[in-house]
Amino acid sequence: MTSVQSDIEIARAAAKKPIMEIGAALGIPADQLVPYGHDKAKVSADFIGSLSGRPDGKLILVTAVNPTPAGEGKTTTTVGLGDGLNRIGKRAIVCVREPSLGPCFGMKGGAAGGGYAQVVPMDDINLHFTGDFHAITAAHNLLSALIDNHLYWGNALGVDSRRVVWRRALDMNDRALRDMVCGLGGASNGFPRQTGFDITVASEIMAILCLASDLEDLERRLGDIIVAYRHDKSPVFARDLKADGAMTVLLKDAMQPNLVQTLENNPAFVHGGPFANIAHGCNSVVATRTALKLADYVVTEAGFGADLGAEKFFNIKCRKAGLKPAAAVIVATIRALKMNGGVAKADLGHENVDAVKAGCANLGRHIENVKQFGVPAIVAINHFSGDTDREIDAVRDYVARFGEEAIVCRHWEKGSAGIVDLAEKVVELAETGHAQFAPLYPDEMSLFGKMETVVKRIYRGAEAVAEPTVLDQLSQWEAAGYGHLPVCMAKTQYSFSTDPTALGAPNDHTVAIREVRLSAGAGFVVAITGQIMTMPGLPRTPAAETIHLDDRGQIEGLF
Incomplete structure (x- = not known):
């Protein structure tokens, strides 16, 4: 039986091009790149400034269902779609966030993609990278x-x-x-x-x-x-x-976007890394805007499920940066849908069409939510080897009820060749010009009103509640001139509610806002809900226990 290579083994075997060649293909002169070794570089502020008169390409957001221990592969799909668009002749750039060391040595692992849809050098990106x-x-x-x-x-x-x-x-x-x-x-x-x-x-x-x-x-x-x-x-x-x-x-240097490449030598900007459950969860505006001036298509991701990352991408990043996404891709896996349908992780290898159908409620909620922003959506089924035809058909049939398509993607296994169908559908969706993007709430709405709007329209909760001290604080900030700011909801990523065990598509729950923080420099008000922590802890068995150098001095255990 052929063993499956780990992500880091695949990345280590990559035939990388010198980063100056990647930059040259984008029209970036060598003297406008600041190299960090041979395979990564920062793009100079002077070059970025010279692009201001160029037209923008089309912006594609990749988001997902609520994350589960079964895995979804949002970053993997983002990278794969970028490669797929280049494969069908489009000039595409991937824009993703930099991974945090905390999850790398904790439970989640890295965030450079996986299988044959990765950005490289994977080990550098997941560790110290360029020091940002x-x-x-x-x-x-x-x-x-x-x-x-x-x-x-x-x-x-x-x-x-x-x-x-x-x-x-x-x-x-x-x-x-x-x-x-x-x-x-x-x-x-x-x-x-x-x-x-x-x-x-x-x-x-x-x-x-x-x-x-x-x-x-x-x-x-x-x-x-x-x-x-x-x-x-x-x-x-x-x-x-x-x-x-x-x-x-x-x-000063951290502000400059980092240019790297995918396994297929296509360009990628990896820059910035706010969490989506406690911050706004998107890569930098500078990187996204630069990519839009250099490419026909820019594929970017927003953290965790669409209830967190996509909501903040639309309501905070796009609102403040003047970005207008052309289409969205919602990533789902059969395994994650089965977990949302009540199947334990140990039983995910067995076919269970009924559980898939039940778990599709989570996917449907995300489709509805993305479309509330006026952005057309398509579903990417990130394929696992244990998925059955009946399970896949159940997802396709469910998504069709929303007037959308679900495309099976095998980019983890096959790279760009496994995601051509999705790439072609994304181009078709983006080129029709049907996107009519608008944020969910106006600037002039009250701060608590904005929080209530997200709770009711995105989380489908019955109400948002807060102690009088929290409401008084919001009123004081409004009186001080901060009422126009968007809100950044800090909430568990595992559920539409504040209860991480409430999977699927819970309705009519109460969301308690226990604390608010004014981020006047960033330009938003943070609402902390449930038991969310702004300093995570390590799991019982952290990934750090298996990360080490082998006899050749190469990193092992990083995933």
């Missing part, structure tokens, strides 16, 4: 240090140390750092106060970098960060601490 996350972490913690330093040296701004809202950041899953007290050890170490750490991908600086249009916009947004409040509850901004300039310096 380290720069974001450093900029975040510089601001943290400046706050405590200001308190130590007399607190000229009158900061109420009980109302410092800026925490610290680390790109690792470490539950012990969620809540802590800093400044212990005597007068020379500052003033003790309660604080904590968020994972770097949940940092407002990560969101700012991914939404900023250029360095000038980046510095303005960094200055807009609210770090604390005074005793009279007036805000203290990062610019009040004179932190914005130094933070911009640390992020």
Whole structure:
């Protein structure tokens, strides 16, 4: 029996081209690329600025059903579709996020695709890459240090140390750092106060970098960060601490998109990495806009299911960046649908058409939700070897009720040759010009009204509820001029509700908003629901236990 190669073995065997050749094929001069070795480079800000007069290509979003332990393959499908579009003669670029170290060493693994639909170098992308996350972490913690330093040296701004809202950041899953007290050890170490750490991908600086249009916009947004409040509850901004300039310096190179390639030597931008369950879950605006100037088609993904990633892609990223998606692909697997239909993971290998039909309710909800934004959708069935014809037919028949198609895709096994049908259908969908994109709610709606709209129209909940203190805080922000901002819902990725065990398509549940945070620099208000954490923990058996170097010094265990 032939053994199946692991993702990292496939990636290691890739016949990569020098990154300068990948850039040259896009018309990027060698002197406008900053190489990081032979297979990755940053695109200069000067070159990006020179593209402003060009027309845009068509933007395709890849989203998915709610994630399950069975796997969905959204990034794999994004990469595969990019390769498939190039295979049928379209000039296409893939735009995906950079993976976080936390999940890589935790439970989820990396995020560079899989099988024969990957971006490479897979090991570099999943680990330190070009240092963007380290720069974001450093900029975040510089601001943290400046706050405590200001308190130590007399607190000229009158900061109420009980109302410092800026925490610290680390790109690792470490539950012990969620809540802590800093400044212990005597007068020379500052003033003790309660604080904590968020994972770097949940940092407002990560969101700012991914939404900023250029360095000038980046510095303005960094200055807009609210770090604390005074005793009279007036805000203290990062610019009040004179932190914005130094933070911009640390992020100067991180703002430039990273150019890499797929296994089939097609171009890909891998840049930025906010989580979709606690942030807005999309790659950078700079990378997406640059790709749109260089390609006929840009294929990008948004994190987790369409209730999180796609909703935020439409309501936050597209709204703020002026993007107009032409079509959306919703990824589903037979295995994930069976789990949503009540089948245990251990039993997924057995045919169960009834469970597939029951689980399709989750897929149908996502189809309806994407179409609410005026974007036509198509379903990609990411094929697994155990899928049966009857199970696939059940999905096709179900999707047809919505007037849409479900296409079987075998890109994991066959690369671009296995996804040609989807590529052709996406072109047909995008070229018809039927997309009439519009966000779900207007800017002038109240902040809580926006949260209620997402709860009722996307999650299909009966109501959103919040304590009076939360509602008062929202009212204060509206009075201060922040009422026009979109909302960023922090919610479990596993369910439409706040209960991660409520699979399928639950209705009429209550969504409790337990905390709100103003990300004035990023330009949205975060609503934290249920038990979602902005600093994840490691599982009982973390992936880190099996990651190591072999006798040849090569990385093993990374997936």
